[in-house]
Amino acid sequence: MKSKSLTFIVPIFAIIILVLAACGSGDGEKKDNAGAEKESASSYPEKNIDGIIMWGEGGATDIIARTLAPMVESEIDGSLVMQNKAGAAGAIATQYVHDQPADGYTLLFGAENPNLYQVLDISDRSYQEDFVPVTIIANSFAGIIVKADSPFETLEDLVEFAKEKPNELIFGTTGEGGLPSVVLAMLQNELGTEFKTVPYDGEGPVTTALLGGEVDVTAVTVSAAQDYVESGDFRMLTVVNEEPIEALPDVPAITDSYPEIDKYLPWGPFQAVFAHKDTPADIVEKLSESFQAAVETDEFKDTLSNLGMEYMNISGQEAIDYVDQNRSTSAWMLYEAGETAKSPEEFDIPKVEE
Template identity: 30%
Template sequence: MRVSRSIALVTGLGMTIAAGVTTLAVANEFPSKDVQYVIPFGPGGESDISARLQQKYFEEITGQQLVVQYMPGGGGAVGWSQLSDMPSDGYTIMGSNLPHIILKPMGKDVGFQTEDLNNVFYFHYSPDAILVRNDSPYETLDDLIQAAEEAPGTVTFSGSGTYSANDVANTRFQQLADVTTTYIPFKGTGAAVTALLGGQVQAEWGYTTVAANHQDKVRMLAVAAEERHPMFPEVPTFKELGYDMVGGAYRGMAVPDATPEGVQQELSDIFQQINQDPGFRQEMQDLGFVLMDVPLGEMDEFMAERRDMYEASARELGLID
C-alpha cells in the first residue's frame, strides 16, 4: 500500500509539473500565429480606432498580425454574449468596454454576465462630451439647454448603444439640467457620428476623441472631465458650468474564461508594452484619448471599484431597482 501510494504521489507530482511546464511553454511561444481581435461594435468608433493603431505595434513586438474583425449589435451585447463560446487559446480576443459590460446585464437579459468576460488589460478612456455640428445654432451648452427647456423631447442626441457611457451620461445630464431630451442609440460611436454629421440628430453624446477626429465638422460644448482637455483648452468642463459630471468610456480587452493564465499574462504584457511606446502614446494623445494601464494583476480590484460605482449610478439613474 505504501509503495502504491508513493508511486501515486510521484506520478501525480510528475503530471502537475508536466502540466506546469506545458503551460509555461505555451505562454513562452505565444503568439506563434495571427491573433483575431473582435470589436463588438461597427467600424469607425473609438474601439476600432485604437485597435487599428495597436496593429502596427503588436506586429513589431510579436512578429504576428493583429487581425481586426467586427461583431456589432446590441451595443456590444451580441459579441460579448458569444465570447465564452470562442476558442480559448488566446488567439481570439475581444474589445471590452466600461460601463457597458457592467450596466447591460443589470438592465435586462442580454445574453451575458459581467463575469463571463475575462478582462486582461484596460488601456485608455475618453471623457464624455456633447458635440454638435459646426453649423448648429447651439453655440454653447446654455443654448442647447434653453432649446430643451422650451420644447421638451425635441432636442435629439445620438449615442453608442443603450446602457453605455453615452446613455448614462445623457440620463444624468437630464437630471442635473432638469431637461428632457431624446436619446437615440446607434451601433457604435462611428454610426452615432454619422447620424450627427448627416443631420439625423441635433447633437451627440460622444467623446473628446470624436471632436479630435472631426475638428473641421463638429463643435464640443462641454466635456465631462476634471480639467479641460489640453487639445481643447477653450471647451469648458461640465463642472465649470455647474453640472457635476465626470466620466466616460473605458476600453480594454477580454478573452474566454478558459484561456490559460500564462497566455492571459502574455497578452496583458504585450498590450502594456504597446501602451508604453512613445510613438503610440503620441498618436493616441493626438486623437484625444487618455491612456491608462490596468494589467491583469490589477484587474480584479479595478473591476470591483467600477462595479461599485456603476451600480450606485444605475440605481440613482433608474436603470435598476
C-alpha cells in the same frame, strides 16, 4: 493449507502492483500535461489571435484597437486579426468572445459598456465575472456635440430647449449602456432634460448620423469627435470633466455651467483589452507584457494624446479595481436616473460615496 494461502495472496499482490503502477502512470501523465501547458504558453501564439472590437468602424474603440494591433504584433511575434462585431451596445462581441475557447486566441477590445449590462438587463455577461483584463489602455472624456450650423451655441442653450420642449430634439445614442446613455442620465437626473433617442451601432455610425442631420445632438468620446470639431463640421458644447482638457482647451468643462454634475466626476469611457476569465494565467501575463510594451511606445502615446485620451497602461489587480470603480459610478448613476431595469444591489455593486 499453505498452498491455498499462497494461491489467495499472489493475486492480491498482483492487483496492488497494478494499482500502484496505474497511479504512478497517472502522476507521470499529470507532470507531462503540466509540462505541455508550460511549453504551449512559452510558444504562444502558435496561430493568429482574433481581436474582436465591440463597436463599428470609426469610433474610439476601433481607432485605438487598429492603431495598437500592429505594435502588439511586433512585441508578441504573432498576428492580430481585427474584426468589428457591433450591436447591442457591445453585447454581441462580448458574448462571442465569452463563447470561444479560453486559450488566449480570442480577445475582446472593449470599452466600459459591459459594466452596465446586468443592471440594464442587456446581457448576463460582465467584466467582473466573465473576463480578465489584459490591459486598460487609456481613459477618455465624453463630449456633447452638435453640427456646426446648429442653433445651439452653448450647453445652456441646449439644456433650456430640452427642458422647455421635451422630446423634440433627437439625441443619437449607441444603445443602452453606451456612453451617450450615461451622459443622458446625468443631464436628466440633475437638469431635468428630456430627449427623443435613436440608437446606432457605435460612435462611428452615430457621428455620421449627426453629420447627415439624422440627429440633433449626441455625446461621444473626444477622440471620435475631434477631427470633426477641428475641421469645423461639429461644435463641441462641453467636455464631461471638471476642467477643460489639453486636446481641446477652448471647450468648457460641464461643471462650468452646471456644478451639480461634479458629484459624478471623475467619470469617463475607457479603452481596454480582455481575455476569457479561464485563460491560463501565464498566457494572460504574456499578453499583458506585450500590450503594455506596445502602449508604452512614444508613437502610441502620441496617438493617445492626439486623440484626447489619457494614458493608463495598467493590468492585474490595479486594472480590476479601476473597472470595478467605473462600474459602481455608472450603474448607480443610471439607477438613480430611473434608467436601469434592476438595482445595482442585486449584483452586489457597491455605491460610490460622493
